[in-house]
Amino acid sequence: MLPNYQFFPVSHPEEGAGGKTGNWRVVRPEVTSKCIGCNACFLWCPEGTIMVKGNKAEVNYVYCKGCGVCANVCPVKAITMVSEA
Amino acid sequence: MRKIISGNEAVALAVKLARVGVVGIYPITPQTTIIEELAEMKLRGEVSADVVRVESEHSAMGVTLGAAVSGVRAFTATSSQGLLYMHEMVWWAAGSRAPLVMVVATRAVGAPWNIWNENTDFMSERDSGWIMAFASSPQEALDLTIQAFRVSEDPRVFLPMMVGMDGFVLSHTKTNVYIPSQEDVDEFLPPRRQPYVIDPETQESMGNIFQPFDYMKLRHSIHESIESSQDVIREIGREYEKLNPLSDYKTLNVEYKLEDADYAVVTMGAWSLDAMEAVDRLRQEGVNVGLYRVRYIRPWATDEIMRALGDKKGVIVFDRATSLGRGGPLYLEMKATIDSPVKGVVTGLGGVSIGKKDFYHVISKSIEEFRFKSFREVEWYYPGEVKEVELGTPRSSI
Ligand code: SF4
Ligand code: SF4
Numbered sequence: 001m002l003p004n005y006q007f008f009p010v011s012h013p014e015e016g017a018g019g020k021t022g023n024w025r026v027v028r029p030e031v032t033s034k035c036i037g038c039n040a041c042f043l044w045c046p047e048g049t050i051m052v053k054g055n056k057a058e059v060n061y062v063y064c065k066g067c068g069v070c071a072n073v074c075p076v077k078a079i080t081m082v083s084e085a
Numbered sequence: 086m087r088k089i090i091s092g093n094e095a096v097a098l099a100v101k102l103a104r105v106g107v108v109g110i111y112p113i114t115p116q117t118t119i120i121e122e123l124a125e126m127k128l129r130g131e132v133s134a135d136v137v138r139v140e141s142e143h144s145a146m147g148v149t150l151g152a153a154v155s156g157v158r159a160f161t162a163t164s165s166q167g168l169l170y171m172h173e174m175v176w177w178a179a180g181s182r183a184p185l186v187m188v189v190a191t192r193a194v195g196a197p198w199n200i201w202n203e204n205t206d207f208m209s210e211r212d213s214g215w216i217m218a219f220a221s222s223p224q225e226a227l228d229l230t231i232q233a234f235r236v237s238e239d240p241r242v243f244l245p246m247m248v249g250m251d252g253f254v255l256s257h258t259k260t261n262v263y264i265p266s267q268e269d270v271d272e273f274l275p276p277r278r279q280p281y282v283i284d285p286e287t288q289e290s291m292g293n294i295f296q297p298f299d300y301m302k303l304r305h306s307i308h309e310s311i312e313s314s315q316d317v318i319r320e321i322g323r324e325y326e327k328l329n330p331l332s333d334y335k336t337l338n339v340e341y342k343l344e345d346a347d348y349a350v351v352t353m354g355a356w357s358l359d360a361m362e363a364v365d366r367l368r369q370e371g372v373n374v375g376l377y378r379v380r381y382i383r384p385w386a387t388d389e390i391m392r393a394l395g396d397k398k399g400v401i402v403f404d405r406a407t408s409l410g411r412g413g414p415l416y417l418e419m420k421a422t423i424d425s426p427v428k429g430v431v432t433g434l435g436g437v438s439i440g441k442k443d444f445y446h447v448i449s450k451s452i453e454e455f456r457f458k459s460f461r462e463v464e465w466y467y468p469g470e471v472k473e474v475e476l477g478t479p480r481s482s483i
Contacts, residue, residue: 005306005309006240006243006280006306006310007302007303007305007306008182008243008280008281008303009180009181009182009291009292009293009295009303010280010281010289010290010291011289011290011291011293012288012289012290013288013290017293018294018296019296
């Protein structure tokens with residue numbers, strides 16, 4: 001009898017390797033027009049889901065887990081955490 | 086070649102013949118002389134393996150696992166408290182599906198300190214996902230260790246394998262052992278195969294967090310591999326007969342005078358030979374009894390066992406291990422497999438010596454009980470006079 005399938009605990013770095021962590025969110029970060037594009041939020045986001053495009057930060061909500069780190073580190077308070085409910 | 090060697094020396098020779106690349110070593114009685122022997126072989130230039138001294142058993146398995154996932158044939162050995170200290174890494178090795186081999190020279194687990202033989206340490210790892218065999222002689226310890234590399238590196242298995250042997254009784258007792266030639270072993274063991282290699286050049290990583298669904302899928306695939314390893318083990322066992330023509334590894338477990346027997350005795354490990362002598366004597370007296378020796382705990386050979394023991398009028402299982410408050414683990418497994426009446430006997434713990442007279446006594450008494458359908462499901466057996474004196478004497482008045 002052969003095993004039906006073989007499966008191994010190996011992972012490769014790729015988008016969403018840790019699953020769709022956006023499901024975990026209860027509050028979402030929203031970037032307002034105050035953003036000066038300083039990149040602080042990009043550097044600190046533990047999920048790597050915030051990117052600065054041009055002069056404005058953009059959040060990928062499929063993976064943003066809503067931890068609020070970005071809102072905390074933003075020097076000009078450009079990010080507000082809004083309830084998902 | 087034949088040589089008079091101990092079980093531990095036999096294992097060290099098997100590791101040398103398998104051309105192992107890394108040995109993680111940490112001493113613990115009664116396993117110590119395996120790794121001492123390997124360290125000396127290294128000193129004499131007989132093995133090219135890296136012999137890595139570590140600071141604990143936890144690290145010994147860490148080193149062995151690290152070597153295995155990076156593509157090297159790896160080995161370690163331990164006992165008792167050491168195996169328990171290593172417990173976490175034992176699970177990591179299985180969950181990583183890393184082919185590697187470990188020998189456990191069994192010993193009782195404290196408290197209180199006891200360095201003598203008992204199989205509870207070995208049996209306590211049976212849920213971890215390893216392939217687990219248990220030797221009954223230094224010869225079998227050598228044979229099973231060589232086969233273990235082949236089994237664990239088979240793509241249908243890809244799991245670590247553990248070989249148990251009774252501490253001191255086998256580990257330190259010298260007997261006549263047949264040692265296969267290096268050429269034969271080289272031919273028997275193909276170059277190492279493994280499911281993946283962790284290499285700093287690639288971006289692959291092992292053992293990261295898994296989402297619940299994938300985690301369960303991995304567990305399931307380990308379960309399936311253990312099941313399918315039964316055929317692999319039989320196939321490899323048949324092939325091993327080329328190395329040692331006197332060996333018999335066609336089946337997972339071993340039958341002795343069982344075919345026409347009404348009653349059966351189940352044992353595992355070194356004392357099986359004492360039990361065989363008791364069976365011989367009972368046969369001479371006209372009692373229809375045979376013996377079934379369990380060689381593999383995982384995979385559990387359900388079909389082989391049902392065929393061998395399914396129609397018996399009574400099965401007596403001897404355990405040199407216990408799941409306290411329940412019974413011997415072998416007894417519990419057996420009871421979950423067959424419908425025949427099963428009686429479990431827990432004995433020989435912590436080095437208590439059990440010989441053929443004890444087997445004769447318990448077996449004949451149990452057969453009487455089966456006849457009158459009045460057997461105790463789990464019995465603790467103390468040999469000889471110890472029973473009367475010690476059990477009635479409280480150690481303290483607390
Ligand atoms: S809330 Fe957390 S996860 Fe989401 S963008 Fe901000 S720092 Fe990243
Ligand atoms: S930290 Fe604030 S200002 Fe800087 S890029 Fe992010 S949102 Fe914009």
